[in-house]
Structures are given as structure tokens and as C-alpha cells.
Amino acid sequence: MYVLQNNVELVMGAKRSCIYDLNTKKMYSLASDDVDILRRILSNEISTKVALLSDTGRYLLNAGIVVNKEELLPKIDVPKEEFIVRFAWIEITQNCNLICRHCYEGSSRTECKSEISLEQFQHVVDELERVGIDSIQLVGGEPLVHSQISQMIDYVAGKFSYIEIFTNGTLLTDGLLNQISSCGITLVLSYYAEQPMLHDWVTRTKGSFKLTHLHIQQALDKGVPVRLASVEMKNIPLLHLTSFDVPYRTDLPRLIGRADLSLYSRDMLKRKLIVKDSFARPIEPTEYYRNKVLHNCFGERLYIDCELNLYPCAMERRITYGNLLNSTLDALLHNKFASMTKDKIQGCKDCEYRYACYDCRCDARNASIDAKPWYCTYDPNHGVWIEEEAFIDMLLAE
Numbered sequence: 001m002y003v004l005q006n007n008v009e010l011v012m013g014a015k016r017s018c019i020y021d022l023n024t025k026k027m028y029s030l031a032s033d034d035v036d037i038l039r040r041i042l043s044n045e046i047s048t049k050v051a052l053l054s055d056t057g058r059y060l061l062n063a064g065i066v067v068n069k070e071e072l073l074p075k076i077d078v079p080k081e082e083f084i085v086r087f088a089w090i091e092i093t094q095n096c097n098l099i100c101r102h103c104y105e106g107s108s109r110t111e112c113k114s115e116i117s118l119e120q121f122q123h124v125v126d127e128l129e130r131v132g133i134d135s136i137q138l139v140g141g142e143p144l145v146h147s148q149i150s151q152m153i154d155y156v157a158g159k160f161s162y163i164e165i166f167t168n169g170t171l172l173t174d175g176l177l178n179q180i181s182s183c184g185i186t187l188v189l190s191y192y193a194e195q196p197m198l199h200d201w202v203t204r205t206k207g208s209f210k211l212t213h214l215h216i217q218q219a220l221d222k223g224v225p226v227r228l229a230s231v232e233m234k235n236i237p238l239l240h241l242t243s244f245d246v247p248y249r250t251d252l253p254r255l256i257g258r259a260d261l262s263l264y265s266r267d268m269l270k271r272k273l274i275v276k277d278s279f280a281r282p283i284e285p286t287e288y289y290r291n292k293v294l295h296n297c298f299g300e301r302l303y304i305d306c307e308l309n310l311y312p313c314a315m316e317r318r319i320t321y322g323n324l325l326n327s328t329l330d331a332l333l334h335n336k337f338a339s340m341t342k343d344k345i346q347g348c349k350d351c352e353y354r355y356a357c358y359d360c361r362c363d364a365r366n367a368s369i370d371a372k373p374w375y376c377t378y379d380p381n382h383g384v385w386i387e388e389e390a391f392i393d394m395l396l397a398e
Helices: 032-042 055-062 118-130 149-156 174-182 196-203 208-221 266-272 285-293 388-397
Strands: 002-004 008-012 017-021 026-030 066-068 087-091 135-139 162-167 186-190 226-231 248-251 301-304 309-311
Touching (some): 002 032, 008 032, 026 032, 032 055, 032 066, 149 174, 174 208, 186 208, 208 226
Parallel strands (some): 162 186, 186 226
Antiparallel strands (some): 008 017
């Protein structure tokens, strides 16, 4: 009598299904006929000899997907996944001295937007500390445009195990750098290109590269931990950092705020797409089990804007937990958005790959919160992958 091997999961889709073999960390796509053969083997409707006559039967038996009971492997300990916020962004201003082309906030130096007061900032910090969140990042807009940034740095220092300030770096002063250094704070700086003209094209501010580059070096000279964040764009080559020996990351534009498809080249779009090969990578058991119960970002992060609204992500404004002005943090936090798994996303809930798929809800291109990612080429209702170039043509024609 054959049984399904321990740690092997069969996930049904609208048209096809997928085997997640968490022992080998491999995934296998099955047509409905293949699933029927699996069912018949497990129910003892067909013999081993008959099963081996089909490609599917041979695979299921030879790959150890179905086994005799005495061949069962030990079960993986399934972790208990809970909604625990480990990291929070605190937005202290929506104002900025630059006008970056891809800004998710839509910040600008040409209009006056909201800022958090020092008292409200202290209240937010106290609440985060009280509930046990130990890592934070101060963001904007541009946080250094806030007139009380120095007092905020003093107040937050020592209250968390890890503190970052995300800044474009143009407004850093010697005094601020000394303060940041003494408080053990890390700087994350926007850095788009090593060529001044290209960086300034992104920020739409002449001279911004010169200031950012200078202040990165000054920060390093003072021993301030620094990492850089870049965004690739159609007219900006992928950053290969040579000027500084620091960690850096380059992301593709998220289509929210000012960013739109005009920032993408065809090659960038091709790298952005969810395609069949996206699932050729190993699937970790922890990833599979977590994705069944928690959103990959919403399940552990929190964003508090300068008006004290709570959001599940720095770039997400369509859903909110509430406002911290009239409630406590632990009273507002709940599992509603943290558990927004692919089982609740239109066009994804019927996809057999849904527990191995990374999900960025905010990168929505003005779609609804539960919309299928605009860059996914799979049609689960028909079980087919749309050819990449044809899919890109459809995107660009819209």
C-alpha cells in the first residue's frame, strides 16, 4: 500500500496542480490526468507494474513522492507562524528637497506636506518600545528636512537594538554626522549612479550627486555604518558600486506614487516578470509553511506615517490598521492584513504556485489591494504561461 511521502504537499490549482517536495526542496507541476494517476496509486486502484507504464507513475515512484509506509521519512517540525512585528518605519515628514522620478511618496520641494511633531514622535517611539519592536527606520520624504531631527535622534537613541535613517544624504552636516555616530545609528542613502549627471537626472536636482557623494565619504570617515539603496531605471545603468566599499542593493521601480512603466526598459520588464523559471529555485520548508498563513511583508512589518496612521508597509496606503492618536499600538495591530496570503488574492488563490511566490502588494500599478501582480505571466485558469515577449508587448500597449 503506497502513501504520500511525509513533507510532500499537493497544492491544487484551477487547471493544474503542484507537488511541493519539501524533502528535496523541489516543485513539480502536474496536469489533472497526473493527479488522477497519483490518486489511483494512493488508493491502490492500480498496481506498481501498471503505474510504472506511465511517465507520471514512474516519476512518482522513482522520485519517492509515493512510498511504502516503511519508507516514510521523519516529519518536518512545522513552525508556528505568528503575527509578530519585528521592524517598523517611522515617517517623520512627507516633505523633501528633491523630486525623484520614482518616489512612492510623491514628495516634492514645491509643496508643503505633513510633518510629525516632536511630542507625537516621542509617543510613537514609546509605543514601539513598549510592545517590543527592536528595529526601526526613520524615513520621509526626506527626514533631515525636519527642523527637530536632532532632538528626535537624541530621543530614539538607545531605545532599540537597531536604528537606521533613510536619507538622500544631501542635508547631512558635520554636527548631524557626529550625533549619528555617537548614537550608533546606521545611515541608508539613496545612490542611483556613479555618474553625477545620471544621479541628478533621477533626483531632478542639479548638484545632488556632489552633496550625497561627499557626505557618504564624511560619514564613513566618522565611522558611521553606511549602506546604499539604488533603483534601476531605463536610462540609468544597473549600479555597480566602485566608489565606496559598503553594502548596497538595487531594486526595480515599484509602480506606486510617481513611478510608472516609462521607467522600465524591455530588459528590466523581462527580469521583473514572474515566469515558469521563477519556480525552478529550491523551496524552503519554512517559506512554504509561512506563506500559507502570513504575508511575506505584512506579517512582520509596520509603517507609521507622520499623522500617526498605521499601515502594513512603507509603500502601502490603501489599507490601514487605524490611528495611534486615539488608541494603543497593541489594540490596533491584528492579523487581518498580516494573513493576506495568496489564498486571498484574485488570480492567485487558484494558482498552484501560490505558496512559493513572493508578493509585493504595494507594487500594484493602481490596481486593487487584492489584485494579481501585474507582472505575472501565468494564467492559472488555463494552466498556461504567456510567452514573455508577448506579455511585455501587452503591458506596453496598455
